[in-house]
Amino acid sequence: MCFDVQVRRVQLLSGNFQRITFAGSCLAEFGVQGQTHDLRIKVVVPSVSDDGQQIPLPEFDCSDTSWYRNWLQLDAAVRGSMRTYTVRAARCSGAEPEIDVDFVLHFDEEGKGGPASSWAAAAQPGDRVSIIGPNAAHCVTAESYGGIEWRPGMARHILLAGDETAVPAITAILESLPADITGHALLEVPAAADELPVSTESSVKVTWLPRGGRPHGELLDAAVRSAVVLPGWASVEGAPVPPRPQIDDVNVDETILWDTPQRLTAAAVQATPNPHTPAGALPFYAWIAGEAAVVRGLRRYLVTEAGIDRKQVAFMGYWRSGRAEA
Ligand SMILES: Cc1cc2nc3c(=O)[nH]c(=O)nc-3n(C[C@H](O)[C@H](O)[C@H](O)COP(=O)(O)OP(=O)(O)OC[C@H]3O[C@@H](n4cnc5c(N)ncnc54)[C@H](O)[C@@H]3O)c2cc1C
Incomplete structure (x- = not known):
């Protein structure tokens, strides 16, 4: 409307x-x-x-x-x-x-x-x-409207990560979380002066990452990697490495990177490590938004390296460096 x-x-x-x-x-x-x-x-x-x-x-x-x-x-x-x-x-x-x-x-x-x-x-x-x-x-329920991607399902441990364009969404989500939710909120902003007040009843640890002239996404990428560590097998030299899930590597110059659980096709859901686990049934959920190339890098890390089930993560390219919104 x-x-x-x-x-x-x-x-x-x-x-x-x-x-x-x-x-x-x-x-x-x-x-x-x-x-x-x-x-x-x-x-x-x-x-x-x-x-x-x-x-x-x-x-x-x-x-x-x-x-x-x-x-x-x-x-x-x-x-x-x-x-x-x-x-x-x-x-x-x-x-x-x-x-x-x-x-x-x-x-x-x-x-x-x-x-x-x-x-x-x-x-x-x-x-x-x-x-x-x-x-x-x-919109009888929030979920009945397609403009809300936050769908943590039964997860009690969460990751919220984004750049300044995602700060309004992340801070609004934090305000809505109940006390028993744990996890991390990682917000990369241009400068320390852009760290805005956050109010949350949850136990989510909020970390601001003021860029201060560093390349866009550098701090966010490092912070996500330390918040979501690789599975044990990945760090043991010589350990048998299980097959990594395959994801289509989105060309962010040609298409919008928008990979959210409710929009996955049936084929994509079948391709996830846990095809029989319905979306939202696992204890961890991540919501990632910001510059598309940065989000693509985080998607690659979380899904193919850290082994996070794609049905448990929303990846959203909110804007693309050098491109006006179409
Ligand atoms: C679901 C969703 C929610 C969003 N929520 C917000 C929000 O609450 N607040 C908000 O500010 N943005 C938000 N954005 C991002 C916003 O839509 C884009 O930043 C948009 O491109 C801004 O339009 P513009 O007319 O200023 O620039 P455009 O005409 O689209 O782009 C002009 C140039 O500016 C560059 N550019 C665009 N955005 C940025 C940026 N943030 N930093 C540096 N360069 C940029 C582009 O790469 C392009 O080169 C959201 C995007 C999505 C998809």
């Missing part, structure tokens, strides 16, 4: 995170039943003309179910840019429904950002965007 909303508040959380609170009476219908976890939405931000002026978004009839088809048919120069974001928090049941989205303010060496980060950096109360997200009335 499409929601026509306005910016209510803008809050600079740190050097690289800008929280934007969106409001609009239509948001009374927004949401899922239960926690939002890593709920993703699409945000349509206005295009910018050659002379740097925002082109107001076309008026949409959000109640029209063919809204998206109509939007695609508009001139690309004026229809705005659609990007994917996470709902950091939703407060839609009160008289003034609103949602928070935490935008990473990313800019290259020349100071150029993508349409969404540039829009977010300059956003002012009253600015208008369109959001595509779930209609609570049609």
